[in-house]
Amino acid sequence: MVASLSKLIAIPSVVSDAKDDMPFGENVHRAYQCMMEMAEAEGFQTYNADNYGGHIDFPGTESGIVGVVGHLDVVPEGDGWDFAPYGGDVIDGAVWGRGTTDDKGPVVASFYAMKALKDCGYQPKRTIRLILGLDEETNWHGMKHYMENVGEQPDFGFTPDGDFPAIHGEMGILVFDIVRKFPPMGMKGLELSSFKGGTAANSVADHARAVLHDSTGAGYDTLKEKVAQFRSEKGCKINCKGIGKSFEVTVQGISAHGAKPEQGKNAVTIMMEFLGRLNFASEDTNDFISFYNTHIGDRLHGENMGCAFADEPSGKLVFNVGMIDWDKKTVKLTINIRYPVTMDDEAVYSGIMGVLDQYGLGIVKGKHEKPIYMPEDAPLINTLMEIYRRHTGDMQSKPLVIGGGTYARAVENTVAFGAKFPEDEDRMHQKNERIPIDHMVKLAEIYAEAVYRLSELA
Secondary structure, eight states, X not given: OHHHHHHHHTSOOBOOOOBXXXXXXXXHHHHHHHHHHHHHHTTOEEEESTTSEEEEEEOOSSSXXXXXXXXXXXXXXXXXXXXXXXXXXXXXXXXXXXXXTTTHHHHHHXXXXXXXXXXXXXXXXXXEEEEEESOXXXXXXXXXXXXXXXXXXXXXXXXXXXXXXXXXXXXXXXXXXXEXXXXXXOSOSEEEEEEEEOSOTTBOOOEEEEEEEETTOOOHHHHHHHHHHHHHHHTOEEEEXXXXXXXXXXXXXXXXXXXXXXXXXXXXXXXXXXXXXXXXXXXXXXXHHHHHHHHTTTOSSOTTTTOOOEETTTEEOEEEEEEEEEOXXXXXXXXXXXXXXXXXXXXXXXXXXXXXXXXXXXXXXXXXXXXXXXXXXXXXXXXXHHHHHHHHOOOSOOOEEESSXXXXXXXXXXXXXXXXXXXXXXXXXXXXXEEEHHHHHHHHHHHHHHHHHHXXXX
């Protein structure tokens, strides 16, 4: 099992441009081929949906399917690793490398769970099917193509790409832009020439840069003093320097997942608070800054945006500012919302527009993923919780509702089930990603019992 994972980790399967019959690039295709070859060598049946994805089958004696849905693509490795990100090295009792926890390690553990059952001579009732996604970290086009081609949904299943004990709900996800156009600047004074920040809607903006110009020739020293005072007061990383006749102000924040913005520091919000202490010549500029600081600011649940919704399963709505792009003509503020499982997108938009209309602001709608929800007492959740508790002794943890999104949204009758235990440090998408070998063995044991029990479930 460890050797198989190391072999997969050595393939840098970051999605890239399509090449020939490889829709997600050569390296993703190599990882896919590697997994399919392992399966065929063990005598499993395989299915390939035009290299967009496929599955590995352990055929059952009766009708029905137990689905295990994972993925073989990974996010880029980034910097700062202590060991080679694609080395698959075994060090200090763990396998190191990009994808060890998200999601190659759990996929390999699921595969060896199937192999263990097969080697024991077990004959499943329902077919046990390991479904392989290839672009989960990007656009999910592969899973959509696969599902359209295979035409069968599992009766029960799980994706090993979340948290234990079990995830019975995933909040709705909205991405949209708040936009405004500005009239031409026709007066002298302080002007906001540009303001850019953040890199992705689903991340807390960890950097921001604003360029200011004062046509009256106001001194750089005055702005520098205001920046220094703000830095001292707030304890934040904000700096400024002169660029010709303009001033550049930069803020360094802390990145975090858009579903958990409380774990980061939003550089756009810090910059807006600072800009709110200045007096720009354009009232339109002042108005938008005032709107942001009054209605968004560091409030993470839509408290002043007309969308502070909550429900008992999910808790509070999550409101994250991912990016801003502001020039002399327009401003575009990119928002990522996770809304409760009992709500819908129209309720969220209706609440927000009640605020935006006061400022003459508009919305450009983008991504929408509907929430999914399964009651805690559903047979699938009950079965998975029993298995988790028996293998871990953890009788306190309860099923979760999360703000993130997994392949459970794409494949019916499935929920996320592991692979992160409650006590684990989360290294997904971070440097020094690794999976302890004893953790991987426990995963294989849990997943073996899970597919066995679900295959037999009446």
